[in-house]
Amino acid sequence: MVEPLEQLLEEIVLLTTFCLEAISVLCVVVGLFKTALLAARLIQRHRGDEFPFNQVRLRFGLWLALALEFQLGADILSTTVAPTTQDLIKLALIAVIRTFLNYFLGREMATEMALVKEQRQLDKDVTE
Secondary structure (H helix, E strand, O other): OHHHHHHHHHHHHHHHHHHHHHHHHHHHHHHHHHHHHHHHHHHHHOOOOOOOHHHHHHHHHHHHHHHHHHHHHHHHHHHHOOOOHHHHHHHHHHHHHHHHHHHHHHHHHHHHHHHHHHHHHHHHHHHO
């Protein structure tokens, strides 16, 4: 009686894992496209000026962090049904990478926002 339920669970996990991995790939592709568009706009806007590389890098990094979230979900599901040592190591590595990426992205975004706020204040002071 339990065996058919186990097979059904394995099929559901397999399908859901595939969907989560596909969404993860889609996040990377969409992130690449949107980041390329942002870079093209910034190149046109900042001709001769210093290129705001951090904006581009942070934008793509956010998409990668989102992709890692979906990948982590897929790996968690795949380890629920007969996990191997390799599956558990992979899951742990993705969790560590995601944690570090999110931590450093958060710090860099806060720094970038502070710089933008400071620049706006300086611009405001100059125009007054």
